[in-house]
Amino acid sequence: MAKRLSEKQKKEIIQSFKDAKTIDFLSKKFNCTKLTIIRNLKANLGEEIYKRLLKSNNKLNKKDILHENKNKKDLESTNLKEDLSEEKFFNLTPDENDFYPDLSFLEISPVNIEIDNTSRKELSSISITDIDLPKIVYMIVDKKIELEIKLLKDFPEWKFLPVDDLNRKTIEIYFDLKIAKRFCNKDQKVIKVPNTNIFKIAAPILLSKGISRIVSPNALIAL
Numbered sequence: 358m359a360k361r362l363s364e365k366q367k368k369e370i371i372q373s374f375k376d377a378k379t380i381d382f383l384s385k386k387f388n389c390t391k392l393t394i395i396r397n398l399k400a401n402l403g404e405e406i407y408k409r410l411l412k413s414n415n416k417l418n419k420k421d422i423l424h425e426n427k428n429k430k431d432l433e434s435t436n437l438k439e440d441l442s443e444e445k446f447f448n449l450t451p452d453e454n455d456f457y458p459d460l461s462f463l464e465i466s467p468v469n470i471e472i473d474n475t476s477r478k479e480l481s482s483i484s485i486t487d488i489d490l491p492k493i494v495y496m497i498v499d500k501k502i503e504l505e506i507k508l509l510k511d512f513p514e515w516k517f518l519p520v521d522d523l524n525r526k527t528i529e530i531y532f533d534l535k536i537a538k539r540f541c542n543k544d545q546k547v548i549k550v551p552n553t554n555i556f557k558i559a560a561p562i563l564l565s566k567g568i569s570r571i572v573s574p575n576a577l578i579a580l
């Protein structure tokens with residue numbers, strides 16, 4: 358079952374993000390997917406503020422990494438100078454005729470295994486039969502009650518998937534009515550789905566229309 362965050366956790370995520378914590382850090386700390394973190398941040402901060410903070414956080418973290426690498430190099434340089442100084446003091450410079458075998462070298466025998474060169478499998482989706490959805494969800498449709506169908510590549514958070522998967526047709530569901538209304542334009546409306554078992558029942562029909570994925574706030578669902 359997809360992890361649900363408490364209101365307290367959501368507030369902590371927002372404050373941590375404002376304090377320049379990365380999406381990766383928040384995902385590991387709260388034991389949930391990056392998509393869940395991003396969805397909650399966008400829902401509470403708004404798209405514009407989220408992007409501005411993300412850009413600012415990336416700059417700060419990049420600056421911290423550069424500073425850390427510089428300190429590491431400075432420390433290595435200091436240690437090297439100390440080592441050279443000690444070698445000179447104890448007169449340990451090896452004679453050119455002396456031989457010191459390199460004990461750090463280790464020969465590894467050739468690996469005799471078959472390598473799987475097949476295309477990368479798409480492991481990010483969860484089967485519709487293996488996920489428990491909330492009792493009520495919301496969808497965006499046009500004024501004629503036609504489903505809003507998008508390609509998976511229209512969702513930035515899933516652009517890491519293979520090209521074949523990005524061209525899949527999808528429908529999107531929302532767990533929160535306010536968020537659904539936020540993404541609904543004047544030519545569309547939000548409908549309530551009071552029984553989410555309908556997606557399992559209608560899966561063959563959706564597949565016949567070329568729709569093979571459902572995008573939810575917490576997971577990518579395969580029909």
